[in-house]
Structure formats: structure tokens, C-alpha cells
Amino acid sequence: MTLVAALWRSRPARVGLAILAVFACVALFGPLFTRDARAFLAEPLEPPSADFWLGTTRQGQDVFARLIVGTRVSLGVGLVVGAVVVLLGSLVGLTAAYFGGWVDDVLSLVVNVFLILPGLPLAVVLAAFLESGPTTIALVLVVTGWAWNARVVRAQALALRRRDFVEAAVALGEHPLRVMVAEILPNMTSIVFSCFIGATTHAIGAQVGLEFLGLGDVSQVTWGTNLFWAVTNQDILTESWWTMLPTGLAIATFGFALVLLNFGIDEVTSPRLRIDPKYRALVGTRNGVLRLTTPVAHEDAALARLPT
Amino acid sequence: MSGLVPPDPGSASAVLSVRDLCIDYVGQKRVRAVDGVTFDLRRGEIFGLLGESGSGKSTAALGALRVLPPPAVIRSGQVLFEGVDLLRATEAELRRLRSARMSVVLQSAMNALSPVLSVGEQIADVIAAHEPGQVSQKRVGELLELVGIPADRSRSYPHELSGGMRQRVGIAMALALRPALVVLDEPTTALDVLVEREILQQVLLLKQTLGFSVLLVSHDVGTMLEFCDRLGVLYAGRLCEVATRAELLRGGRHPYTRALLAGRPALPTGPGHPEAPSARLAGISGTPPDLGQPPVGCRYHPRCTRSTERCRTEAPELVRLPSEGHLACHEPLALTEPTAPGAPLAAAEREVVPASGGHASVVLAVRSLAKMFRTSGRRSTPLHVVSDVSFDLNQGEVLALVGQSGSGKSTILRMLAGLEQPSGGEVSLHGEPMLGPGRKATLAFRKRVQIVLQDPFASLNPAHTVAYQLERPLLVHRMVQTQAALLARQQELLELVGLAPATAFLAKYPHELSGGQRQRVAIARALAVEPDVILADEPTSMLDVSVRMGILNLLSDLRRQRGLSLLYVTHDLASAGYLADRMAVLSGGSIVEEGPTARVLAAPRHDTTQRLLAAATHLASAR
Numbered sequence: 050m051t052l053v054a055a056l057w058r059s060r061p062a063r064v065g066l067a068i069l070a071v072f073a074c075v076a077l078f079g080p081l082f083t084r085d086a087r088a089f090l091a092e093p094l095e096p097p098s099a100d101f102w103l104g105t106t107r108q109g110q111d112v113f114a115r116l117i118v119g120t121r122v123s124l125g126v127g128l129v130v131g132a133v134v135v136l137l138g139s140l141v142g143l144t145a146a147y148f149g150g151w152v153d154d155v156l157s158l159v160v161n162v163f164l165i166l167p168g169l170p171l172a173v174v175l176a177a178f179l180e181s182g183p184t185t186i187a188l189v190l191v192v193t194g195w196a197w198n199a200r201v202v203r204a205q206a207l208a209l210r211r212r213d214f215v216e217a218a219v220a221l222g223e224h225p226l227r228v229m230v231a232e233i234l235p236n237m238t239s240i241v242f243s244c245f246i247g248a249t250t251h252a253i254g255a256q257v258g259l260e261f262l263g264l265g266d267v268s269q270v271t272w273g274t275n276l277f278w279a280v281t282n283q284d285i286l287t288e289s290w291w292t293m294l295p296t297g298l299a300i301a302t303f304g305f306a307l308v309l310l311n312f313g314i315d316e317v318t319s320p321r322l323r324i325d326p327k328y329r330a331l332v333g334t335r336n337g338v339l340r341l342t343t344p345v346a347h348e349d350a351a352l353a354r355l356p357t
Numbered sequence: 358m359s360g361l362v363p364p365d366p367g368s369a370s371a372v373l374s375v376r377d378l379c380i381d382y383v384g385q386k387r388v389r390a391v392d393g394v395t396f397d398l399r400r401g402e403i404f405g406l407l408g409e410s411g412s413g414k415s416t417a418a419l420g421a422l423r424v425l426p427p428p429a430v431i432r433s434g435q436v437l438f439e440g441v442d443l444l445r446a447t448e449a450e451l452r453r454l455r456s457a458r459m460s461v462v463l464q465s466a467m468n469a470l471s472p473v474l475s476v477g478e479q480i481a482d483v484i485a486a487h488e489p490g491q492v493s494q495k496r497v498g499e500l501l502e503l504v505g506i507p508a509d510r511s512r513s514y515p516h517e518l519s520g521g522m523r524q525r526v527g528i529a530m531a532l533a534l535r536p537a538l539v540v541l542d543e544p545t546t547a548l549d550v551l552v553e554r555e556i557l558q559q560v561l562l563l564k565q566t567l568g569f570s571v572l573l574v575s576h577d578v579g580t581m582l583e584f585c586d587r588l589g590v591l592y593a594g595r596l597c598e599v600a601t602r603a604e605l606l607r608g609g610r611h612p613y614t615r616a617l618l619a620g621r622p623a624l625p626t627g628p629g630h631p632e633a634p635s636a637r638l639a640g641i642s643g644t645p646p647d648l649g650q651p652p653v654g655c656r657y658h659p660r661c662t663r664s665t666e667r668c669r670t671e672a673p674e675l676v677r678l679p680s681e682g683h684l685a686c687h688e689p690l691a692l693t694e695p696t697a698p699g700a701p702l703a704a705a706e707r708e709v710v711p712a713s714g715g716h717a718s719v720v721l722a723v724r725s726l727a728k729m730f731r732t733s734g735r736r737s738t739p740l741h742v743v744s745d746v747s748f749d750l751n752q753g754e755v756l757a758l759v760g761q762s763g764s765g766k767s768t769i770l771r772m773l774a775g776l777e778q779p780s781g782g783e784v785s786l787h788g789e790p791m792l793g794p795g796r797k798a799t800l801a802f803r804k805r806v807q808i809v810l811q812d813p814f815a816s817l818n819p820a821h822t823v824a825y826q827l828e829r830p831l832l833v834h835r836m837v838q839t840q841a842a843l844l845a846r847q848q849e850l851l852e853l854v855g856l857a858p859a860t861a862f863l864a865k866y867p868h869e870l871s872g873g874q875r876q877r878v879a880i881a882r883a884l885a886v887e888p889d890v891i892l893a894d895e896p897t898s899m900l901d902v903s904v905r906m907g908i909l910n911l912l913s914d915l916r917r918q919r920g921l922s923l924l925y926v927t928h929d930l931a932s933a934g935y936l937a938d939r940m941a942v943l944s945g946g947s948i949v950e951e952g953p954t955a956r957v958l959a960a961p962r963h964d965t966t967q968r969l970l971a972a973a974t975h976l977a978s979a980r
Contacts, residue, residue, distance in 0.1 A: 212815055213810045213811070213812055213815035213816035214815060214816050214817055214818040214819075215818075216771075216776055216808075216810065216816075217808065217810060217816050217817075217879070217882070218818070218829070219775075219776060220774050220775065220776060220803065220807065220808045221803060221807075221829060221830050221833060221882070221886075222799065222800045222803035222804065222830075222833050222834065223829065223833055224796075231821075232818055232820075235818070235820035235821070236818070236819065236820050341424070341426045342423050342424070342426070342448055342451060343380075343419075343420050343423040343424070343425045343426070343427070343429050343430070343431050344427055344430050344431065345423075345430075345431040345444045345445075346381075346430050346431060346432045346433070347432070347433055347444075
């Protein structure tokens, strides 16, 4: 709760959350208000008009409808993959850090093996051989993405494992699982949250990439297949920018929102960044030099104007 | 120079002259950490800034030299160093002065050395920055020898030196260019008691031969009184009084100073000390104020026993006394007659407690306990941290395990708490083996033996409320059945440890509590399961002096009222002497001396005990 409340006080996080809220509404309710995304409705490759806001594809489909409908699958896969990756990573990382010894050795070995697997090539190979579709893509992204999170969580949990309050809980007789989940985990919410955002951003990018390469189910309507069709139809040669630009912008905007949210988390976890904007000029660097000297208010015109 | 400052007889010979210094920390809210601090540091003297944590002592010292980075901001005041106005100096001017004329040794100086350069190279860097071309291996070697490190260690890297040696390297760096002023900011707090004294004595010796002045910042009353010529006592950002050591040895004039000086256990010294741990000592009630909203009037008035209407409304000004000291108090005390070293100052407040009955039964029996670590690698040599330690802890008894850092005392405690596996030996609780197999046996053991750890800032989970911290032991061990019973028990526990009204504390998070309050919650948590034994690992060493006595009194009371057995681990012989019935002194992982407290303190047999006692009595006699 405190993390969410603190996040709300940070401007970048607020902007990020607002953008995410818009995307969430579009994903949930947008498809109810658009035309059929698969239907051939008009002449091919019509530029944007009052009738078709973002024009039509080579097959005469409504680009706007495809963008809106595609949002649902793309975001869904991204969030599910982010959540599963973090859940799996946290579980493995916490277990390894808490028990240490041979448990840690074995789990770390597994994590390291998954870490050295080349992620995207493996994803390409897996996606090519398994039945195509969003579920497959999600599975592929989880397999290639969880290990990094396990690594991060393990490192943080190791630092917390020897803290006195964890020892105190053990000495109290708490069950190991409870120590991990109720004592250690709440003290790393910001890092886990950060991992979740990173994993989600990566998942959406990778998913679009795989589908763009034609490794998804091309009959589905997603951001990635939109781009796949735009390229397959060689729209770039006919200068039909409207078939690819809106989807590209949507992906970029969504990633931007997640990055803003991550900035917010940085601010919350690092008090130095949480300073009152009035005084922000004081901290950090001046003329590219890190300020290490104590400023003197009555000798500094800008400072003297600040409220005392 | 500006005519702000009235002429002061002392200031002619002052190296550093600080007038009305105000320093803010600007962040989400503005906090005035130092408010109107005025003092002179005379040539060749050691001046001490004494205060509890948060009193602004480090901020005042480091801010005056302008080495505190923002968000610290100097709001007003004047600082003259050898005639230079530091608050008007440019960064380039300040850079020329630093190290060359004034230098700083920080509390963490031993961790501030770069791990990738040898200590010799790092000292040479300091010289090269100010006197290029004057660097020589010989000069670096001389500096190291000055602080008691053999010259050939200049090739060593920081990780090859002990903490004390690294701190000495920090001092060598500070002295490299023969500055006129050296600021020592809690230079020895992170070090072992015996090493701490050695280093400060070395500084004192160097000061006499090299003739620099020292600004010493510390919270440790005993150390300060032993080494400083004059002291400024800070409370909540303001100076209470500035006085000579002689005046402070006579109790000081400010009620806060008096309470600080009294708030340490007197070490029972001399042969035939009759009654051992049986007295209560007065701490200071309450806690230091929040500097975001300091109290109106004198900042100490809510805790002061002498406060009047005037103290509540009007802040006392720091005025100069005929004796050249300074004082800010409406109701000053008269200096007391000098007391004999070690004599109990608070004699009237001591109440004699009958010693526990003779027929004590053994609760915890430890036999040949050992702990060995193996370093990794094929040709590893086993490291014996604890070897062949045996002792009994009786019903209702306090046994102190005393030793320097590294003596294995905390490892013993961790093994007894089941947090570390012993590599040998036996521990039995009421005659049965300590940790049986399975979760049921573990729980049964945990219910009988509880721990209180050293650092109250680390031992409570910051993510949970006080209510949660107290509810877990009760639920884990199924001590309560209903929600109402749980609440009643939580309140009972908080009141037991002196946190009242209990309802006000239940919903609080640890960061909203002071150190003393946190330690009380940690003790309440240990008491929740009604254990037979409490293992306490230096429970007061991280606390401020003014709250330390309260915790010691609480432990002492609990022992008497509940018949608890307490294993008290500490490096501080004075507090052990205050609390414990028996003492076991550890050195290098084995017990070198054991016996009743009074006997050990009166006639120590082993070298380690004598040295620890020398450190402690020196501090105690400084009262």
C-alpha cells in the first residue's frame, strides 16, 4: 500500500499510470465499439478518412479496429508473461537464498543454464516448432525470461537473509515458507515490482518481434500480426504508412508508460531523488561537477530566495 | 571580517571559530539540524562535540568545514578558520585548504579506502594533490609509522589490514600534510573497545608532538571526558553548554549534561565490593524531539526534571559564564564536589535487591561447545571460532558473556538460539538435548529460548506493524485462541516493557519508533511466548546513552519479577557488572575466566579481563 501511495506522489509515475489506464480501458472495452477487425469492409489501402480513421489495409480491413482489437491480446500476453516470470523467479530466488547450501547450488545451476541459453533465437526456434498462437508465445517468453528474475531476487534476498529481523523470525519458530513470503518478500516489493515492469516491457517487445517474423498465429489480430501483414503486403513500397505507424506508436507509448512508472519507483526507493523540487537544483551536479561542498544560503543568491 | 561577533577573549588563539551556525537539511520537509551553534577551537586543544544521535554534532562539525554535500544547507552564521571565512570561500579556495590545513577522519574512514590501490598509494595521492613532486616512499613510510603501522605495510591493500589498522591509515592520510585542524567524526565507534582507546591515545600523543588541534565528535561520554580538554554538549541541534573537562567531571551545569553523565552504570571497583548487580540507575525519561517540530522554549524541557513555566515558553540563550564556559539554561545546577572515581553517583537511587535463592536449578547446560569454519579451497585450514566452551545457566540468573569483538561471544549466542549449527559439543535445556529433529521439537525449543538482538533498527521487520510483530509469536505457538485474547495479550506485553498507552503503539511501524522503543518491542516479542531463557546480544550497544539505562533496568526487573534466566552478551564490563550475577570472559573463542561478578571485577585473574576492566574503569572514572 505504501508503495502505491508513494508512487502516486511522483509525477512520472502518475503520468505513466494514466497512460496505462487508457490502454487498459481500450483493451477491455475497445473491441465492443469497433468494426469487425477481420472483415473486408472497403477498398484496399485507403488513406485515413472520416469513415476509416486510420485507413484500411491491403485486404480492405479497418486499421483502427485492428489496432484496438490487437491491444487486448498484446497487453494480455505481456502482463501474464510479466506476472508469471516474476512469480517463478521470486519463488526460485527466495528458495535458493533462504536455504542456501546445496539447494542454492542446484537452483543456481538451473538458473545459470537458462541464463546462458540465447533467449531470442531459442524463442524463435520454439515458436516455430510448437503450435502457433498467443499461449505458445507466452510459454516461450516465460521459459526464456524467468531466470534473470530469479537471479535478481536471489541476490536481494541473500542480502536480507542475514538481517536481524529474519533471524528473529526464525528464532521465533516461523515456518520457512512464511519467513520467505511474509518477512523477506515485503521488504523487496520495489525490486520485484521493477522486475515485473521490466519483464512486461520485454515480453511485449519480444512478442511483437516473434509475430512480426511470422512465428505467431497470423490469423489472430495482435499488434505483432498487424506489423507482419504490413510488411508481407509490402505496404512500405506503396508508402501506406498508416498500416504500420499507429501500431508502432502504440507499442512505443505503452513501453514509455512502463518506463515512466519505473522512474517513479526509482524515486520512491531512492530518497535523494524525492527531494522537494524547490531544492532539486542543490543536489547532484552543478556545471557537470558533483556538488560535495555545503552550500551557504546567505552567500548564494538563488538559495537566499528560497523560503526558510 | 563582519562585525557580527562580539569579541571573545578566547578567539584570539582560536583555530576555528564558529558563530551562530544554522544548518538545514532540505528535502521533503526542512529540518533544522543545527541551530545557532557557537564555539571556539583553540590552538592545540581537543574540543569535543558530545551528543546523542540526531543531536546535530556531526552536522555541526562537518558543516562548519563545508564538507557536507547537499541537501545540507548552511542557513546562516559565520565560520572562521585561521582567519579565512569558510562560508565565503570559493570551492577552489576550500579545495586548497582541505587536507593541507584542515582534514577529516570519518566514522567509516576504514571503509572509505579504495580496495584497488595499496594504502601507500592512497596516502601518496593525498600528498601529490597538494604538493606535487614532494611524494616519496620514505615520506609515506614515515606517516604510517607515525600512526603505529610498520612502513613496509604501505604495499598492503585495505582488505589485508584489520579495521583498526585501516582507521589508522585514515588518520595517517588526514595528517599527511600536517594540517592545523583535524576533525575526528566518531572515529572509533565501529571499532573494538580496546582498539578504540589505543587509537585515541595515539592521536593524543601525535597532537602533542605535531601540535595540531582536534575537533572530536562522539556520543560516548566516557571517551569524550577522557580525551577532550573542553566539550560542547549538544541537544536537538542546540548547544546546552560548553565547559572544560574539569567542570564536566563535577557534573556540569545543564540538567541534560548532568543526566547524560549520570546515565551510565558505575563500575563497582575496589576489593570487597559487597552487593553485585542489584541497583537501579536513573535514565532520562522520554526521547529526543523530532527536529521537524522541535518543542517551544528550551528543547530539553519535556524531559527535564527542573523545567519551569519559563523553560516551556522561552528558549534560553547561550551565554558566556565568568569561567569562560557557555551555558543555555534558565535553571542551571551548581557544580558538585569532585567525586571519587567510580563512586556511585546515583547512590540515593540505588535500591538493594535480595540476591536470588541459593538452590538454583540449571536451565541451560552447555558442554564443550565448538564452532569451526572451513575456508574454501583444497589447502584450507579450519578456523576455530569457538572451542570447548562449557557453562551452566541457572534458573533466574543473569550470566554475562564478556569479550572483545571476535572473541566468539555472538557465535555462541547464535548457536544457542539455533541459528547456527555447532560443530561440536552438547547443549541441553532442562536436561534434554537442545534441538530434537522435526518441526514439533523445533517449536518446543523455540518456545523456551528467545533472543533479543543487538540492533533494534534491524531486528524488527520494517514492513510490519508493532501489532504484527507481537502477534506472530502468539499465533505460531498457539498461545491465544480468540481475537480478543490476542489483543489483550499484545497490550499486556507492551505495558510490561513500558510502552504505554499500548493501543497507541500497536498500529505503528518500526520506523515511527525511537531506538529505545524498538528495543522494547523486540523484548516484548521475546517475552510473548513466556520463555525460560532470553539470549540478549548486546541489547543496549546501539542505543543512545539516555535510553540505555532504561533497557538495562527493564531487563533487570524482568529477571526479578519473572524468574527469567538471561544470557547477556556484551563487550561492556560496566553494564555486565550492573546486570549480571556471574560473568564468563571470552578470549579467542574460549572462556578464560569465570566467576561471580563481584569477584571477577574485584580481582580479575586473566589478562583479557584486566584489559577490559582497565578500559571500562577508565571510562567510569571519567565521571
